[in-house]
Amino acid sequence: MIVICGSSSRDLAKELAMILDCKFILASSTRFPDGECYTRIEGESLNDEVVIVQNTYPDHNIIEMLLLQDAAKRMGAKKITLVIPYFGYARQDRIFKPGEPESAKVMATHLGLACDRVITIDIHKEAVLRNFKCPAKDLKASGAIADYFKDKGINLVLAPDAGAAGRAKDIGERMGLPYDHLEKVRLSGTEVRIAPAKADCMNKNILIVDDIIATGGTIMAATTQLKEAGAKSVSVACTHGVFTGDAIQRLTGNQIDALLCCNTLESKVSNISVARTVADELRTGSKRKGLLRKN
Ligand code: R5P
Numbered sequence: 446m447i448v449i450c451g452s453s454s455r456d457l458a459k460e461l462a463m464i465l466d467c468k469f470i471l472a473s474s475t476r477f478p479d480g481e482c483y484t485r486i487e488g489e490s491l492n493d494e495v496v497i498v499q500n501t502y503p504d505h506n507i508i509e510m511l512l513l514q515d516a517a518k519r520m521g522a523k524k525i526t527l528v529i530p531y532f533g534y535a536r537q538d539r540i541f542k543p544g545e546p547e548s549a550k551v552m553a554t555h556l557g558l559a560c561d562r563v564i565t566i567d568i569h570k571e572a573v574l575r576n577f578k579c580p581a582k583d584l585k586a587s588g589a590i591a592d593y594f595k596d597k598g599i600n601l602v603l604a605p606d607a608g609a610a611g612r613a614k615d616i617g618e619r620m621g622l623p624y625d626h627l628e629k630v631r632l633s634g635t636e637v638r639i640a641p642a643k644a645d646c647m648n649k650n651i652l653i654v655d656d657i658i659a660t661g662g663t664i665m666a667a668t669t670q671l672k673e674a675g676a677k678s679v680s681v682a683c684t685h686g687v688f689t690g691d692a693i694q695r696l697t698g699n700q701i702d703a704l705l706c707c708n709t710l711e712s713k714v715s716n717i718s719v720a721r722t723v724a725d726e727l728r729t730g731s732k733r734k735g736l737l738r739k740n
Pocket of ligand 1: 605606608609634635637655656657658659660661662663664
């Protein structure tokens with residue numbers, strides 16, 4: 446097996462290759478003077494199972510992902526697995542207003558044309574995977590997040606909205622802690638309203654868990670509620686730290702006691718690694734087909 450990495454999630458890809466004890470290739474990627482993407486996988490031929498690790502965010506990474514698949518195929522890749530740590534556009538998974546595209550479906554349909562298998566991590570809506578023409582599986586970061594926080598004195602795990610309730614349950618159960626979710630109403634792209642928590646927050650060390658932090662509006666509103674309800678500390682963990690603008694500074698310089706995310710998207714707070722989760726899936730999938738071997 447060979448792990449090939451594009452411009453994104455490089456730490457995750459390197460760690461993945463290390464755990465799997467297989468060859469790692471960092472594809473070179475530059476821009477032509479007109480801004481078009483140029484990418485190249487160094488070497489003569491691949492002649493092995495290839496794993497391409499690349500996000501579909503920001504937009505230019507989508508182009509790079511398509512080009513890398515073509516290059517890998519031309520170099521003789523026996524099988525191509527796409528590991529998409531952060532699947533961008535998954536939140537537009539249906540038509541909210543007439544005239545809109547079903548963006549998540551468009552992405553899945555086109556990205557999956559030249560590959561044999563797709564692995565995502567905490568994709569916003571799992572149903573999106575049905576649009577891939579090849580087998581596609583979503584892995585959960587809950588185990589990695591629960592492990593990270595297991596000795597941090599947390600008393601209660603909360604999701605900021607009903608959509609993340611399953612995540613709070615999974616992490617709460619893994620940590621042997623109570624869990625619940627808050628009720629959120631989205632007012633605009635940057636503003637949300639969160640109702641007071643039903644759970645008793647007084648003097649509790651609370652962990653809020655979500656799949657994505659983008660503007661940070663959801664997490665700020667949830668934290669404010671919990672602190673008003675007497676929480677002793679509020680730690681925040683998400684899988685994908687998109688962090689638009691100065692979101693990290695705004696969140697860390699505020700009422701939040703700890704802010705962590707996974708290494709699907711790299712930032713200064715992406716200290717929770719999902720490499721082992723991905724490696725386990727690749728190992729079991731390849732063992733079934735007898736493809737894993739050291740290079
Ligand atoms: C929404 O359904 C997601 O799970 C996140 O809660 C949301 O994307 C976070 O966005 P923001 O940080 O902009 O509030």
